[in-house]
Each structure stands twice: as C-alpha cells, then as structure tokens.
Amino acid sequence: MIQFRIHGRGGQGGVTLAKVLAFMYWTEGKWVQAFGSYSAERTGAPILAFTVVDDEPITNRNRIYYPDHLIILDPTLLGPAILEGLQPNAFILIDCPHSPERYVEFAGHRIVTVDARNIALLHKLGTKTLPITNTALAGAIAKVFGLHFSALEKTIAALELPKTNIEAARQAYETVKIGKPTPGKCKLYPVLEPKEPVPSLITGNKGTEPQLNVADWKSQEPFFTSERTAPCNTQCPAGNDVRGFLTALAQGQPDKALAILRQTSPLPGSTSRVCPHPCEQFCNRKEIDEHINIHELERLAADRGKMSDPRPQARRTEKIAIIGSGPAGLSCAYHLARCGYQPIIFEAQPEPGGMLRNGIPEYRLPKDVLEREIAFIKEMGVRINCRSKIETKGQFEKILAEFDAVVLALGLSEGIPFTQGGAHSMQGIDFLRKIRYGERVELGHKAVIVGGGNTAIDSARTALRLGTALVTVVYRRDRAQMPAIPEEIDASKTEGVVFKFLCAPHEVTTKNGKYFLKLQKMELGDVDSSGRRSVRPVDSQFEDIEFSTLIMATGQKAHMPFVDGIVECKDGLIKTHAGQTTHPKIFAAGDVTTNEGTVTHAIGNGRLAALSVDSYLQKTDLPRPLPKQMVEASQMNLYYFNPSPRAQGQQQSREARTQTFAEVHLGLENVNEALRCLSCGMCNGCLGFEKGKCELFCPERTIHRLTATELNINYQGCKGCLICMEVCPRNAMDKRLVQKGERL
C-alpha cells in the first residue's frame, strides 16, 4: 500500500491532483482511493488531500495519519507541521525551481523537486497568477515511482483534460530532480504535544478532528494605519494635528490637547480667535449634519489646558536673530527654542506681537491672551528686544555679522499710500495700531473705509465702537469676492456697518467744508489669476459719498529698505525656497514672503523657516514628511454616526458689542462638541461606544479594547478576512500581505 499526502492551498488543485494520481494508478490496475480533507473551502487556505494505492480493495474510511510520501504544492507550507506522521525514508516532492540539495533540513527523507509552476505557466495551464500544476506534478510522480508515462496519458484522456497537460506532464517527467537519500535524522520532526483529553469514558483516542487554525490561512491581514490624514489636518496652514487634539479633548484631556496643538503652534489661543479656520471648511462631518466647531474647541483647549514646563534643554549655541515679532517671527523663535536655540527677536514697536497686537482689535483678540502666549515663548529662552527698529543697511549688516543666521519676519507693516484727504484720511493699519496703543483718534460722525480685507472690517468695527454714527465700507468688487473672513463680515453687518459694493475711490472733493469721496461705479469681469473676478470701471458713472474720516485699507506692503542688494525680492516680497532666501544665511517667513495674510499661515511659515535654519546650521537635510492620503467622506461608513447639532459658543449682545471692546465671542462651555469629531482615517477606538465596530464584527473575536481610544488585533487568531477594515466607520484600517515563505 502507498499512501500519499498532498499539501497545498485552496484553489491550487490539490484535491484534483489526488484524483489524477488515483486515476493514474487505477489505469495500471491498482485499487485506489482519493479524497480531500475538507474544511472551510477558502482560496489560499492550507488544504490536505490523500491518495491511497493498494493491490487489494481499500476499505479505509479514515484520514491518513501515517503517509508514506508527501507532495508539496506550495513551498511556503514547508515546516515541521507537514511532517506529522510521515514514515521514514519518504519521498517529499516539492514544486519549486530549486535543486533537492537546498532542503538539507529534511535529512532522512528523499527530496524531489520539479518546477511544476513554471512548466504549467509555459504550457498556459491555469492563469498567470494561479497556474494549475497537478498534471505536471503527476508527471514527476510517475517518474519517481516508476510508472509508465502512458498511464498518465490515459488518465489525462479519461479526465478529458486538454492535450497541453500531456506536454506539461512529459516536461515534468523529464526534468524532475530526484535527490539522493541523505543519512541522519530529520531535525524538523514536530514535537507533538499530547492533547488534553476532555473527560471521557473512552480513552486512548487521538484528537482527530479537522484542524481549524484559521490564522494559518491568511495571505493578508489588517492593521490600524497611521498613514491617513483628515481634511482638517491637511487644510491647517499651521500644520496642526487637528484630529489629534480633538480626540484628546473628546477624552476630556485639555492638557493633552494643548500639548498636541503646541507641537506645531505657539499661539493656539490667538489663532483659535482670529484664524479663518479653513479646517472646518472641508470637515467630513458636513455629510452628516454640520462641520465640527474646531476653532472654538481649539480656544477651549488653549484657555483651559495647562501648559507643561516650557523650558527646553538648551544645547545649541549658534546665535540667531529674528527681525519682527509678529506671528511668523514668534512661531520661528518658538520652534527654534524647541530645537534648543536661544534666538533674539528685534521688534520695532514698543510691544511684541506684530499684527496680532497692532492689527487685530481687542474685541477679537484680548491682549491678555496674546501676552500669556508671548510670555510662554519668552520662558522658553527667546529674548525679545522691543523698540529695536532696523532701518539702515548698516544696522542690518551689523546683525548679519554678529549672528549665525538671520530670519526676516517683517510682515507687511505699511499701507498703500493715498495722499488725498489730508488730515481726514488715514491708513487702516495705522488707525488700528493707534487704538491698540490707547491713542485718541477723532473720526467724526461719518467714517468711510475703503477695502475688502480683514483690516477694512476690523477698522469698520473699531470705528463703530468708538461711537461713529455711520460707518460705510466701500469695496470695488462684490461681497462674494471679499477676502475678509466671512463671519467677520456678517458680524460687522449685525453691528451696523453699511456696505457699498462695486465702487472704487476716484478722488476726494470738498464742498462747503464737507469732504466727499467720489466713487467710480465698477462691474465684474472674468476670473483673474488670483482666482477672484476682475473688475472694470463703468464709464462715467460716479457717486459722491460724504465722510468725516476716510480710512484706507486697500492692502499693505513691506517696509525693508535695508535688504536691497542683499536678498532677492520679487513684487515687493522676499523670494524664498523652503524658508531660505537667496542669501544662505538669511531666512524669511510670514507675509513678507507669501502675502497669505493670515496669522495661521504665518505660524506655519515661521515653523518652516525654523526647520530650515536648523538644517542650515546643523548641516542636515530638511525633513520632508511624505504626503499622507486624505480620507474623504465617501471612503467612510458614515451611517454609524447619529446626527447631533453643532455646538456654538455664546456671543456678546449686539448692543454690548457696539459700545465696548470686550471680546465678542465667549467660547464653548464644555468639550462635548469634540465628541462629534469622526476622527477621519485614524482609529480612536470608536470613542464613546462600548465596543469598536471592528471588535464587534470580527468573526474570530481577535480585536479587543486596550484603552478608551485604542483597540488591539491579536494576529494569532486573525484569519485575514478584513471585515474589520470594511466596517471601520472612519477608514482607519489598511491591509498588508503576509508572506511566510519564499513565494505565495
């Protein structure tokens, strides 16, 4: 009697091979039996098949426990387990391109190798990815066991298989490599642990049920990925981990949330109040109800979170000068301090903060919030020299000689000149700064502000708070084209600001001691290179508007006469590449390089300059994080989330807002809003649910909760079905191939 045991994977045709062998011997006049060891019939799962050959009728009704020979369809299955019960001096036929000598570990047996896979590919049997090798293997077996090739020809004809099988079988018959018997004992014999018997009245039984170790089958497995990002994270100009801090807040950990924010930004308290929050614009939660109130949650984290000890261990001695203490300069200094430097900031104004202090009114950003955050930066070892205006080339060259690196964070501090109107006309940027420094400014009863940006709106709302009866904003495009933050425009309207759109200032006239601004009517044209629609004058249509004060807020420019000939500029901005100017020692950040015009962009820009300075000084490469894949709503399972209304912080009443400079927004009362965050693309342990969805659906129960925000996969039990990946509400799982051996 000969008993063959075949080891293969579901889909490889192992059971068919058992049948082909049986037919082959049957054709030779033997009694045969062939069967598979059936379990869940799944592609890729290890399967067993058996062929029994005898001279007498076979009445075996059992699995084969003591095979004489093995046939291995997939070499990745080679291991101690396949040797279970194998009789000594067995043939082990392996489908592989190697020579038998490769398999030294099977001493005591005779290795036979045949490249059946490539033979099958050559004869186009099966598909390229799954060649059907059983007739080629049968050819090899015929050779090894001394069967006449005609037996195989008859078998292939009897099974009505295509003629190419005969060619493949013949090639295998001729090319099979039979190894010499090697002396010694196989080292791989498994140590079979006796099974713990269930208390039973009949003893002496082997555990004989089919093996169901599902983890062995897998060719792939899931994992929680950290390679995907959320729209909020990709949109944040400062590079904040929005998703991360929201998850921390949702767990009720404002300190942790603040620490996450402070990894990228030194000014979360300020940006939460003044940033136009592009993070909210593409929030995936919009597909369910409304976007998350991210900016007010950031404010809550900044206002309530306790800052950890800010002092970094100073370890860098290089001297760095930063010119300008606006958001870009502060951010750059902060990140340099985090790297261990002790930079010095030169600030022209009496107080640090740049536009944060001079350009943004108190009712949007209270002074104490800004001062708290600047004090923190100072504690980290940053020195800020105020009233240190750099005006001349000589001063600048002295700094350049004294410091190892210089960062220009000058901002755009000057308005576009407008000479008409005399004492009744002023620049918005100057107006706002004067008010911030407590100077008295007489506006009269009719203020006209020209411009559509945030300076215009801030000036208008400040004018109202100073008691001006009529405040009008004149803008040459229409509302939709205004660059100012939309919420700010709405708030100014609520407070009583009047808007005149599609009007451009033409000239200032006087009549009877009154001042008038002649406005040229405009109309919208095509979209221009800035993405906004262009405007053109409508012929001979003019209008006069009376003013007591005219405030010009039509844009700002940099004041930097001292850099001429040292760094290259273009269109009034400093040219940079990754924060570095054309002068290797000089770096630049913020509006003076980009004119992006928001505090958050300046913070992100300042960080980039800091990294650039560090890599310049340490002569290292600038870290370039790989772009992450952004998760869109369509890739998520949003039906798991119930709609819940967006929380909105309280505001001062309209009356209060026009009379004082008290902060308009009062902030959120609690962190509940953070629980609405979907944590797109990042596992948060299905925070707020008792079980993770993957945990709930895993058919093998291999996923378990570690903490409120973490789940763990036990890969010993995971069969790689990837149901977890499919059901993940937030698309936070990915799959990877599992390769145990030389090929799959």
Add this chain to the structure above:
Amino acid sequence: MIKQLCTANYAGGWTFSICGNANRNARGCGAGIYPITPQTEVVETMVDLYNKGLIKKGRIFHVESEHSALAACIGMSMEGARAFTATSSNGALYMAENIVCSALLRLPIVMQIVNRTLGPEWNIWAEQGESLLFRDWGWIQIYCEDNQEFVDHILMAFYISENHKVLLPSMLCVDAFILSHTLMPVLLPTQEEADQYLPSLDLPHRLKVENPCTVGGLSAPRITASHRYQMEADFANVFPVYREAQDHFEKIFHRRPTDPVSGYCVEDAEVIVVASATVASTVRKAVDKFRAQGKKVGLLKFKMLRPFPTELFLSVVKNADKIAVIDRNFALGAPQKVGGIFCQDIVAALGSVASAKLVQSYILGIGGLDVTGDQIDFVINDIFSRSQPTQSLWGGL
C-alpha cells in the same frame, strides 16, 4: 456495468439520472434540486447529464429552497413521474414538511441524504442527525457503507418503493465526505441495465385528467387513523419486496446486494459489534484483527433502519452474549442515558431477550470526528470485559 473511479456524489448523480430515464416510456422523470454542502456535486452532475441530453423525458427544476425542491418532486411524482432529489443536514430540516408529506401521500420518491452534522454551530462533517430526525414518518431508510452500495441501492430503492405493495419513499444515506467526496472504483449501471432492472412506474393513485380528485384535503380522524395503520401494515411488505429486489438485481448484475442487516463472523461470536454506514468497514478490519488473536467477535452491519428488520436482526445476534452498538448520532436526554438511536431500537427489538444479552451503547464520530481503528479496538476490549451495561460511552472527545 461501467467501471469508473468516482465519488458517491457523482455516482448518485449518474445513477439517479439513469434510473429516471428508465421511466421514459411511461411518465418520465424529474428532480427538484437545491444545493448544499456536501451534496452539491450530486445535483451538479444531474444538471450536467441533463444538459448533455441523457434524460429523454423529464425535467430538473432549479428551485429556491429545499422545501420547494421536494415539493417539485411531490408534484412530479403525483403525476406519475419518477422523482428524486438529494439534500443534507439543515437542508433536510427545511424540507421537513414535505418529507412527511411525501410519505403520507404514498409517493415512491427516492432521496439521497448526505449525512452531515446539524447546526449551528456550522459543521459540514458526517453525523446521522438529520436522517434520524425523519426516522418515524414512513420513509425506508438505508445507510450505505461505500459508494458501490449506494449505487446499488438507488436501483433497489426505486424497485422497492414503486412496488404496489409498498408505495413508500426511500431515503439513502451516505456519510459526508467519507463517501460523498471520496473517489473509489464503482460499477455504475448502464441505461440498458437500468431499463432491464426497473419496470416503468405505474402509480395507482396518480392524478389523471379523466378522474379528477383532491389530494391531501381535510380528513376525518378515523380515515387518518386508517391510513396510518395501512402504512404500518404496508411497511411489513418491504421485507419480501427487498428480497425480490435482491433476486432480480442478482439476475441482471450478477452480484447480490446484502440483506437489510448482515453479519460478519457472527456464527460463533460471543460479542457482536453493531455499526452502520462507513463505520462498518472500520469495524470489519478490527474484527479480522481480533479474530487473528482468537477473540470471538463479529460485526453486524446495520443497513436498513426502517422498516426495522426485527426477525433478521434477532437471527443474526441469536448466539451472541454481548452486543456493542456504535452510533454516529445521539438522542439527548434518552432513558438510562442511552442516546445511541440504533442502540435504542436494538434494545427494543430484543424485547424480552434483552435481559439475557448485554447491550452497550458507544457514541463515536459525532460532529464528523474520525472513527479510527484505535477506537474500535477500545470498544471491543471494553465490551469483552464488561459485566453490566451502562449509559452511552463517548469516544474521541
């Protein structure tokens, strides 16, 4: 006969189709089919042969459930067609209503059951739970030892069931995978042989346009009771018709199918091991081994459970002192905790004789556990040394 290497499922698909086609000169044949592991290859084979034009008069209905599969068979059988189907495990449970209906309507339908463990939990391996669930509702039940026996009994089953003295359906049981998916040499009948063996079906109560009637309508208690009594009376006719079928089979195929129960080394046996289906093969090998050691042990292969061949059984075991009954099934909560169903029947069959013989129940192979030679050895050693019967003894846990 065609000598072929095939699985029980292929053999079933072939033989059912050949037997069905043998009725082509009468009302034809038909099957209602619905696949279930491990029966699927049977219906696949039927469809394949049907598509190749093997069946000259008949139809195969692809239906949406097992319940409908047998319903289609009932309809065709009522019309006088030779009807057959196959199912397994929970599929048979879904068929339940029509399984009972087929017998009560006295329709000679033949059904293959691939014995598979009932779930949940899902288990696709061999156990006799589903066929034994339908033991008591008028079906002839045959448990096959190998693929050849299964093929032979398809022919026999149509012969017996369609006999006017019987007119009861037949259930042919094969162990999942151990037979259903195992390739072994089989002699398959040719069409000519099937035509010779099987007379055309002439169902006396078949529906006819010229004689309209209602079937299965409301019945008074006394009529139902009479019908049931008649069924039991006709069940007794199975034994002589079985012998007739054996004789006829031998004439045409030159082989004789074994009796409903058959002994092996039983004449002088002190101990007889009773086993059904594939376990009988393993026991036979163990008997040879023990006989070689001089131990007087024999095998009783239990093939036909219904109708229970009481006389035949008693004649086989009459000389034995002890009977070990191996069951691949278990009736929960049975008297004396003897849950082996064959064993319960055997104890009942022995009646007053039971007190003189020791009968011990052994439960092996539940849920598809491999019933190994080691286990049979244990059973034989245990029964030899046993002086008192006890509750069912379980093996392989």
